[in-house]
Amino acid sequence: LALLPKDAARCAILGEPQSALGAFVPNNPAPVIDYLDWQRGYKTPYEIALMRQAQRLGVRGHRAAEAAFRAGASEFEIHMAYCRAVGQDANELPYGNIIGLNEHAAVLHYTDLGRSA
Numbered sequence: 001l002a003l004l005p006k007d008a009a010r011c012a013i014l015g016e017p018q019s020a021l022g023a024f025v026p027n028n029p030a031p032v033i034d035y036l037d038w039q040r041g042y043k044t045p046y047e048i049a050l051m052r053q054a055q056r057l058g059v060r061g062h063r064a065a066e067a068a069f070r071a072g073a074s075e076f077e078i079h080m081a082y083c084r085a086v087g088q089d090a091n092e093l094p095y096g097n098i099i100g101l102n103e104h105a106a107v108l109h110y111t112d113l114g115r116s117a
Contacts, residue, residue: 054094061086065099075099076113 005011008023014033015026043051064085068078079097083089090096100110101117 057086057088065097069101072117074113074115074117075101075104076115077117079113 004021004024008025011024011027012029012032013024013026014028014036017026019026061082065078065082068081073081078099079090082097083093086093096111097113098109098111099113100107101114104110104112104114
């Protein structure tokens with residue numbers, strides 16, 4: 001708290017209500033949110049090229065995962081097929097794979113990756 005300004009009322013504080021820090025409660029001023037929304041919506045040619053590259057990798061990975069699933073692979077094998085197809089290990093992926101088969105399919109964000117088909 002020592003690094004925060006003394007007067008929380010004069011601050012633009014962004015976030016969800018549960019992210020309050022003492023008197024510093026998110027107030028999400030509309031002009032600030034609007035500015036940030038516009039900035040997030042605008043992409044440079046470089047950013048667009050990176051997004052296209054990521055999309056190509058994602059499509060390749062999802063197609064490999066689908067093929068592994070249709071071949072009867074386990075959750076772990078499907079995950080590995082995805083990683084091989086994109087040339088990344090689990091630590092390099094932008095987000096963790098959620099692969100749940102059978103009784104695991106109803107578990108939100110299931111990540112244990114059973115090794116039996």
